[in-house]
Amino acid sequence: MNSIRALIVDDSSVMRKIVERSLRQAGIDLSEVFQAGNGAEALVVLQTNVVDLILCDINMPVMDGLEFVKQLSGVPNAKGVPVVMITTEGSEAHVVQAISCGARGYIRKPFTAEQVKEHVVPVLEGKS
Amino acid sequence: MKSVKELLAANGSHENWVPLLEVAVREVFELMLNCQLTASTGAEETSRDVTAMVGLAGQLCGVLSVSCNSRAAALMTSKMLGVPSDKAAPEVEDALGEICNMAAGNFKNKIAGLGDGCMLSPPTVITGSNYDLHSLADSPGLQVRMLFEGMPVEVTLQIHS
Numbered sequence: 001m002n003s004i005r006a007l008i009v010d011d012s013s014v015m016r017k018i019v020e021r022s023l024r025q026a027g028i029d030l031s032e033v034f035q036a037g038n039g040a041e042a043l044v045v046l047q048t049n050v051v052d053l054i055l056c057d058i059n060m061p062v063m064d065g066l067e068f069v070k071q072l073s074g075v076p077n078a079k080g081v082p083v084v085m086i087t088t089e090g091s092e093a094h095v096v097q098a099i100s101c102g103a104r105g106y107i108r109k110p111f112t113a114e115q116v117k118e119h120v121v122p123v124l125e126g127k128s
Numbered sequence: 129m130k131s132v133k134e135l136l137a138a139n140g141s142h143e144n145w146v147p148l149l150e151v152a153v154r155e156v157f158e159l160m161l162n163c164q165l166t167a168s169t170g171a172e173e174t175s176r177d178v179t180a181m182v183g184l185a186g187q188l189c190g191v192l193s194v195s196c197n198s199r200a201a202a203l204m205t206s207k208m209l210g211v212p213s214d215k216a217a218p219e220v221e222d223a224l225g226e227i228c229n230m231a232a233g234n235f236k237n238k239i240a241g242l243g244d245g246c247m248l249s250p251p252t253v254i255t256g257s258n259y260d261l262h263s264l265a266d267s268p269g270l271q272v273r274m275l276f277e278g279m280p281v282e283v284t285l286q287i288h289s
Contacts, residue, residue: 013222015226088230088233088237090237108237110155110159111159
């Protein structure tokens with residue numbers, strides 16, 4: 001797998017760091033990592049940057065993860081970029097809602113690097 | 129897995145939720161901090177300098193809180209981030225808030241039907257020990273007390289039915 005550019009969206013800076021570390025521990029080669037504290041900030045990042053993967057929390061202030069994923073269809077730099085949700089909201093309804101909004105994967109907190117690998121690698125390889 | 133209605137009906141005191149709460153908290157520490165919580169003897173010092181709280185609203189209303197001393201909170205942050213304790217200080221509140229948030233989410237996801245019907249608030253973190261917490265909950269709180277690296281961690285769920 002080639003090195004990738006990732007955007008991590010979470011209102012917790014601790015969680016953004018953990019997600020980045022988990023991606024690296026999962027063996028995913030990150031050439032660049034962008035961070036945003038909510039969906040609105042992430043949309044700003046995507047105006048001037050191209051990424052290969054987006055990992056996104058759901059419950060965030062200003063713009064939550066589901067609204068962010070809905071708005072991605074109007075962002076040229078986000079066309080075809082897979083989104084994996086990472087959240088404590090792990091109910092069936094939330095998973096269905098996230099997938100219907102356009103997410104390609106779903107990871108429940110708490111998680112391990114191995115679980116990140118299981119969910120992210122197939123998405124990057126276009127198998128999910 | 130039992131449904132929320134069964135669990136609510138089975139015992140008005142909700143004591144049957146204590147094992148679920150304990151497992152939910154243990155899993156957070158095992159998966160995110162890579163460490164095992166151990167059983168409390170009840171004889172440890174009880175000082176608490178950091179308290180994180182997450183509100184629950186919907187089918188289950190209440191507050192879940194995680195309390196510990198500042199040394200434990202710094203070490204938790206250090207383990208979460210994989211950095212030395214002295215470098216973890218600026219992130220302590222964020223880290224403890226996330227631990228509380230994940231414990232609350234993991235707990236509600238263990239009760240069938242509650243995951244969809246119960247929302248979590250953003251975490252609130254109190255630092256300092258000179259305060260009393262007055263819950264308006266109408267049933268006694270559930271409490272789980274464990275040891276993190278020999279230091280007590282108290283997790284309390286106050287239920288407002």
